[in-house]
Amino acid sequence: MIQILTGIQNTAAALSAEQTRLDVISENIANANTTHGPDGKPYQRQVVVFESAMQKAMNSDGGVQMPPIQVAKIEKDNTPPIKIYDPGNPDADANGMVETPNININEEMADLISASRTFEANLAVVKNDRAMAQETLSMGKH
DSSP: OOOSSTTHHHHHHHHHHHHHHHHHHHHHHHTTTOOOOTTSSOOOOEEEEEOOTTOOEEOTTSOEEOOOOOEEEEEEOOOOOEEEEOTTSTTOOTTSEEEEOOOOHHHHHHHHHHHHHHHHHHHHHHHHHHHHHHHHHHHTTO
């Protein structure tokens, strides 16, 4: 079978992986000030871990094919929380200290921009691939 949109599976997998990354970063930003989660502890920053795309696989015709990128796991960042003095906070200890998530909003925003640009680049690949396929099909009409 002839595949007109070659490589689209890898691009779709990359789009899905970057969407997951965008979701996790957004969750980190939304919970940057959450001092009391369901477990009673401050929110822990989460990070997306991608599988290595450097592993090469041989396909049936002898060519080398790179496996699509995908999310291996989402793990919690083990960085300790930041303690701030806020005696009026209901989560404060006897000394008036409150544990807050160790989330740097500037770092999260930079990651968000990076993930967004990567998503847009992969989307551009899909659009270009589609346009080339349409041009190829239109050649047969003339």
